[in-house]
Structure formats: structure tokens, C-alpha cells
Amino acid sequence: MTKPPLRILLCAPRGFCAGVVRAIDAVEKALAVYGAPVYVRHEIVHNRYVVETLKRQGAVFVRDLDEVPETSAPVIFSAHGVPKSVPEMAGARRLFAIDATCPLVTKVHREAEIHHKRGRHVILVGHSGHPEVVGTKGQLPPGAITLVETVEDVERLPFRQGSDLAFVTQTTLSVDDTREIVEALEARFPGIAGPHKEDICYATTNRQGAVKRVAPMVDAMIVVGSANSSNSQRLREAAERGGCPVVRLVLRAEDIEWNLFGTVQRLGITAGASAPEVLVEEIIDAFAERFSVSVESVSTADESVFFPLPRQLRDQAAE
Numbered sequence: 001m002t003k004p005p006l007r008i009l010l011c012a013p014r015g016f017c018a019g020v021v022r023a024i025d026a027v028e029k030a031l032a033v034y035g036a037p038v039y040v041r042h043e044i045v046h047n048r049y050v051v052e053t054l055k056r057q058g059a060v061f062v063r064d065l066d067e068v069p070e071t072s073a074p075v076i077f078s079a080h081g082v083p084k085s086v087p088e089m090a091g092a093r094r095l096f097a098i099d100a101t102c103p104l105v106t107k108v109h110r111e112a113e114i115h116h117k118r119g120r121h122v123i124l125v126g127h128s129g130h131p132e133v134v135g136t137k138g139q140l141p142p143g144a145i146t147l148v149e150t151v152e153d154v155e156r157l158p159f160r161q162g163s164d165l166a167f168v169t170q171t172t173l174s175v176d177d178t179r180e181i182v183e184a185l186e187a188r189f190p191g192i193a194g195p196h197k198e199d200i201c202y203a204t205t206n207r208q209g210a211v212k213r214v215a216p217m218v219d220a221m222i223v224v225g226s227a228n229s230s231n232s233q234r235l236r237e238a239a240e241r242g243g244c245p246v247v248r249l250v251l252r253a254e255d256i257e258w259n260l261f262g263t264v265q266r267l268g269i270t271a272g273a274s275a276p277e278v279l280v281e282e283i284i285d286a287f288a289e290r291f292s293v294s295v296e297s298v299s300t301a302d303e304s305v306f307f308p309l310p311r312q313l314r315d316q317a318a319e
């Protein structure tokens with residue numbers, strides 16, 4: 001039986017960012033140098049496939065440090081960053097801590113600290129409960145940061161005009177939503193201090209840019225990623241807002257609802273910053289079993305960002 005034709009447009013850039021590559025490399029390097037187990041606080045990145053793969057290699061994932069026994073094994077902090085209390089507790093317990101926080105998240109932590117030292121109250125634009133938000137709030141004493149998630153939250157802020165305020169943002173937000181929230185902040189508090197260049201990272205910006213280009217060109221879009229990945233959820237939203245009628249966030253090929261894709265002729269595929277390319281390939285192969293596929297890349301930005309391993313592992317690499 002002849003298969004129906006399907007044109008696949010692959011968004012580029014997609015998938016792993018430099019911070020995720022560094023965090024995964026850190027766990028693999030620690031396993032290679034120190035052997036199993038290597039403890040990892042929280043999912044190293046928000047992708048179950050990555051986490052399960054590292055588990056099979058000897059990584060032990062814990063929710064918090066109190067689940068780590070007295071050990072000389074490395075304890076790695078995830079790419080999302082941690083509150084200051086976490087490295088402090090690791091130090092008090094003399095654990096061998098390796099911090100895989102993405103340098104672009106650390107940059108936001110330092111911005112928040114500088115604003116606080118200058119006497120400013122910090123407004124954090126982000127999603128409540130996300131590990132990055134928990135980590136950023138935990139850089140300052142309780143009450144020094146106020147979280148806003150929406151323009152309505154900005155309107156409800158209890159500060160007066162002229163208050164000494166600053167804002168920082170989560171790195172993985174919607175570029176468009178964040179612009180609106182920042183505009184609302186600047187309209188209500190004209191003197192508010194902010195980053196020279198926004199805190200949303202290059203990877204988030206570029207992946208959303210590619211999706212915006214492809215969404216109006218296709219009948220359906222698949223975003224490869226985990227439901228708890230902020231970055232991936234924002235890609236899903238960008239595709240929907242871009243006018244794509246069918247958009248699904250899937251972890252793997254087995255999650256595809258095939259009844260939605262039966263009559264599709266042009267399919268967009270992208271992947272969140274924590275989704276490995278092997279899963280994109282798995283999904284293309286699954287479509288190739290049902291369709292006669294042609295694949296082309298639609299590129300909207302070049303990326304060459306690279307972050308070296310955390311210091312302790314760099315030293316080991318040199319030895």
C-alpha cells in the first residue's frame with residue numbers, strides 16, 4: 001500500500017541547550033571519574049528519558065539532601081539552580097557538592113543579589129513552584145523577592161510609585177508574555193531597575209523564534225519534551241498562538257495520538273531544551289512507518305554557546 005506523503009519541517013534550533021549539555025556531561029563525568037553512585041538533587045534536567053538513562057548508569061536522584069546518606073560520593077545540583085541553603089547544608093555535612101546550575105541561571109542569581117545589596121526590592125517574573133524560581137528566591141532572605149506571573153499580578157503589587165524596585169525573570173519564559181509583564185512593570189513603576197538584556201536565555205528565545213516561523217506553515221506541530229519542562233510548554237504555546245491547529249507536547253513516539261495526524265500533510269517538529277535529539281529521530285521514524293516523509297530544516301538562528309564543566313570536574317578532566 002502506498003503511504004501518503006508528509007512534509008516534515010524541523011525547527012532549528014531545537015533540543016539541547018548549552019546548560020543542559022553541561023549538566024548531563026557533569027553527571028556522566030562524575031560517574032566516569034568517581035564511579036557509582038553519584039547523587040543528583042532533583043531531575044538534572046526536566047526530561048524523564050534523560051533521567052532514566054542516567055539512573056541506569058548509576059545516578060541516584062533525590063528530592064532533597066536529607067535523602068543523601070553520609071558519603072564521599074559526589075552530590076550534583078541540577079541545571080535549574082538551588083536556594084543558597086542547599087550548598088550551605090551540603091557544606092555543613094561535608095558532602096562533595098558539584099553545582100551544575102546553568103551559568104545563565106547563576107547570572108540571574110547574581111543580578112538579584114546585586115539589586116538586594118543596593119537596597120532594592122526584587123520582583124521576579126516566573127512560574128510559582130518551578131525549581132528555577134525556588135532557587136532564585138532562595139538567593140535572598142525571605143520576603144526580599146516578590147513573584148509575579150501575570151500582568152494582573154503586576155497591578156496587584158502593593159508598592160508605591162517611587163519605591164526602590166528591580167526585576168529579574170526566569171530564563172525559560174514566553175518571550176511575548178514576559179515583554180507584556182515587563183512593560184506593565186515599567187508603566188507602573190517607571191524607575192524600576194532591570195537587566196541590561198533580558199534574562200530569558202538565548203536557547204529559549206531561539207527555540208520560540210523557530211516555532212513562530214514554522215507554526216503558520218504546517219497543519220500540525222509536535223513539541224518533543226516533558227510536561228514539567230517550562231521551556232517545552234512555552235514552545236507548545238508559541239505554536240498554538242502561531243496559528244497551528246494541532247499541537248501536541250510528547251515525550252516519545254509512543255505518546256503520539258495517531259488519530260490527530262491521519263490527514264496531516266505538513267508537520268512541524270521541535271524539541272524543548274532538555275529533550276535529546278534521539279527522541280526527535282524516534283518520532284520521525286514513527287511517522288516514516290506511516291507516511292512517505294520528506295524532511296527539511298527551517299533555521300532561524302545559529303547557536304555556538306558552550307559552557308565548560310563545573311570546576312571540580314574540569315580539574316579532573318585535566319588530570
Ligand code: SF4
Nearest residue numbers: 017019102104171201
Ligand atoms: S534553557 Fe537556558 S537557562 Fe536553562 S539550562 Fe538551557 S541555556 Fe541554561
